[in-house]
Amino acid sequence: MAATGYILKDGILGVFEARQNRSVKNRDGFIRAGIEALNTKSFDELKISDLAAASGNSVGSFYTRFQDKDAYFRALRVYSLDAIEREIEADFTQIALRSMSSGEALDSLVDLLGAIFSSRFRGVLRESYPRILDADDPWAPMRTQAQKVLKTLHDGLEDAFPDYSVAETKTRLSFCFQMITGALQNDLVNNYHVFTLKDGTILEGLKEALRAYMGVPRS
Amino acid sequence: MAATGYILKDGILGVFEARQNRSVKNRDGFIRAGIEALNTKSFDELKISDLAAASGNSVGSFYTRFQDKDAYFRALRVYSLDAIEREIEADFTQIALRSMSSGEALDSLVDLLGAIFSSRFRGVLRESYPRILDADDPWAPMRTQAQKVLKTLHDGLEDAFPDYSVAETKTRLSFCFQMITGALQNDLVNNYHVFTLKDGTILEGLKEALRAYMGVPRS
DNA sequence: AATAAAAACGAATCTGAATTCAGATTCTTT
DNA sequence: AAAGAATCTGAATTCAGATTCGTTTTTATT
Numbered sequence: 001m002a003a004t005g006y007i008l009k010d011g012i013l014g015v016f017e018a019r020q021n022r023s024v025k026n027r028d029g030f031i032r033a034g035i036e037a038l039n040t041k042s043f044d045e046l047k048i049s050d051l052a053a054a055s056g057n058s059v060g061s062f063y064t065r066f067q068d069k070d071a072y073f074r075a076l077r078v079y080s081l082d083a084i085e086r087e088i089e090a091d092f093t094q095i096a097l098r099s100m101s102s103g104e105a106l107d108s109l110v111d112l113l114g115a116i117f118s119s120r121f122r123g124v125l126r127e128s129y130p131r132i133l134d135a136d137d138p139w140a141p142m143r144t145q146a147q148k149v150l151k152t153l154h155d156g157l158e159d160a161f162p163d164y165s166v167a168e169t170k171t172r173l174s175f176c177f178q179m180i181t182g183a184l185q186n187d188l189v190n191n192y193h194v195f196t197l198k199d200g201t202i203l204e205g206l207k208e209a210l211r212a213y214m215g216v217p218r219s
Numbered sequence: 220m221a222a223t224g225y226i227l228k229d230g231i232l233g234v235f236e237a238r239q240n241r242s243v244k245n246r247d248g249f250i251r252a253g254i255e256a257l258n259t260k261s262f263d264e265l266k267i268s269d270l271a272a273a274s275g276n277s278v279g280s281f282y283t284r285f286q287d288k289d290a291y292f293r294a295l296r297v298y299s300l301d302a303i304e305r306e307i308e309a310d311f312t313q314i315a316l317r318s319m320s321s322g323e324a325l326d327s328l329v330d331l332l333g334a335i336f337s338s339r340f341r342g343v344l345r346e347s348y349p350r351i352l353d354a355d356d357p358w359a360p361m362r363t364q365a366q367k368v369l370k371t372l373h374d375g376l377e378d379a380f381p382d383y384s385v386a387e388t389k390t391r392l393s394f395c396f397q398m399i400t401g402a403l404q405n406d407l408v409n410n411y412h413v414f415t416l417k418d419g420t421i422l423e424g425l426k427e428a429l430r431a432y433m434g435v436p437r438s
Numbered sequence: 439a440a441t442a443a444a445a446a447c448g449a450a451t452c453t454g455a456a457t458t459c460a461g462a463t464t465c466t467t468t
Numbered sequence: 469a470a471a472g473a474a475t476c477t478g479a480a481t482t483c484a485g486a487t488t489c490g491t492t493t494t495t496a497t498t
Contacts (some may be wrong), residue, residue, distance in 0.1 A: 192351060
């Protein structure tokens, strides 16, 4: 029976199955090192030899786990999106939403995405965007997750915006989601902006703008 | 006297001065080919040999004009930002704004940036963002231009938003600007979004959201 | 504890695109 | 129209990393 990793699910293209625990540790070490390094450098700037050094492994052992550098990125992404998904499921629940006003619910969406984009996975996310159009549709789990979040939000709030029909509300919430991810992805790459995630100003701005867009009366 | 190019200003780091017209044509050919190619590929994917072939030049002649591939990108960027700047100066004027309501003025800002992000320079812009933090501060002309646009807007509209003080109006217009560029830059990289620049839906959404954010009454 | 399968190791090899360079050609100047 | 400067050319070179591979070490099985 194959040893099971506590970190990574099986069956990623180009990621070899680990039969011994030491290779699981090896693999997980590379993944941890990569996720961290991507918060400082671009993927192109990562050298296999540096990753090996950082995780106490050898270059050769990298290639016993990953077919090539691309397969390695796939592993980083699967792990990260998976962890993000778990955090969302835990934090963004129908139950929590029920106790909120429509404005607070919108705010909590902003905060949720803000937390994700400033998490330790931000580097992986940043590098994932330019690969969205790859043939294996790597962003599919993100889209699915976004749909779930929107459904959660919408199910709790379909009648909460009196200015708009149920259908219009759905469309508008989808636009809100896109505005938030647009602003945050932008902030990930840039650094000069007046409003930024670093000091929370971008989240404050988004909250106000989205409340206004959804016709939520001022408190 | 040095031959003067009709396309590129002088004095870019690593771009050699052209003394004969054939080298100006050569250089401009490379620049045109690059701007076009970047609407299809990433800068890393551009091969000097392909650029040479596309512009009817040789690999060697590339290096008689540009110190290296980076200097070439700088040239692409200077040329593009310059052309964008000229278009903005021509289209986004105080005079034009005077004939508009505050809502229409906001709309015209969205349209202006939408036009830029879907112009033939979109590839250069896409590649410029990840280089914003370079030591030579390549984005400086863009920031200057943004300030000018905001000043033009603000000067024409400082009393147009009764909900907000003059200072608050300024801050808010700056946030509007950032929302627009965020959404559009995002659209440049991604492709799966519901709202996109391709069909104008993203511009419509932005217009509505920003009007609401600025407290412009519905028409 | 012997054997075989996995895995680790890192120096050597490979790769492919950027860059160079030694003529060959075209301008510019006198 | 000759001389010298500028430019062009593309095959050869360089180079930074990714990838491989022959050995050695560790683990699992008997």
